[in-house]
Amino acid sequence: MEKWNQISNDFILLGLFPPNQKGLLLLLLIIFVFVLACLGNSGMTALILLDSRLHTPMYFLLSQLSLMDLMYISTTVPKMAINFLSGQKSISFLGCGVQSFFFLTMAGSEGLILASMSYDCFAAICHSLHYPHE
Numbered sequence: 001m002e003k004w005n006q007i008s009n010d011f012i013l014l015g016l017f018p019p020n021q022k023g024l025l026l027l028l029l030i031i032f033v034f035v036l037a038c039l040g041n042s043g044m045t046a047l048i049l050l051d052s053r054l055h056t057p058m059y060f061l062l063s064q065l066s067l068m069d070l071m072y073i074s075t076t077v078p079k080m081a082i083n084f085l086s087g088q089k090s091i092s093f094l095g096c097g098v099q100s101f102f103f104l105t106m107a108g109s110e111g112l113i114l115a116s117m118s119y120d121c122f123a124a125i126c127h128s129l130h131y132p133h134e
Contacts, residue, residue, distance in 0.1 A: 010090040017084060027084050034077045041066040058124075061117045068113055072106040075099055 017023030048054045048063040079099065083089070091099070 010092045011096055013083060013089050013091060019084075019087075023084070027081060030077065031081055034073060037073055038070060041070040045070075057120050058117065061113055061120060065110065065113050065117070068106060068110045072103070072110060075102045075106060 017026050044066045045063045048059050048066075076099065079091070079095075083091070
């Protein structure tokens with residue numbers, strides 16, 4: 001007798017890309033953009049760290065934003081690429097929960113850093129005599 005009701009320990013992923021040449025081309029394009037974003041964000045962070053003239057509050061927040069963006073994109077793209085290339089069509093409940101936690105945490109943190117940057121701009125414009133200059 002066949003079982004129609006089955007209990008699963010993971011989520012079934014339908015996928016973003018069709019499993020053909022077009023899907024592979026789209027995946028390669030996304031991986032290329034991912035690598036460019038990683039290089040750009042890490043390069044900006046390194047430049048801000050190395051140049052002492054950029055050790056101001058706004059550039060510090062900009063380097064933190066770059067790090068946050070680097071972690072933000074690293075929560076989903078590698079798993080998506082691995083799933084497509086391996087043909088795996090599932091993610092465990094725990095894996096999905098961990099990925100969702102980090103994705104939402106990074107999104108919220110990025111919003112807080114952007115709010116801090118906007119307050120820094122406000123302080124530099126409206127209270128320019130109290131703002132530290134070099």
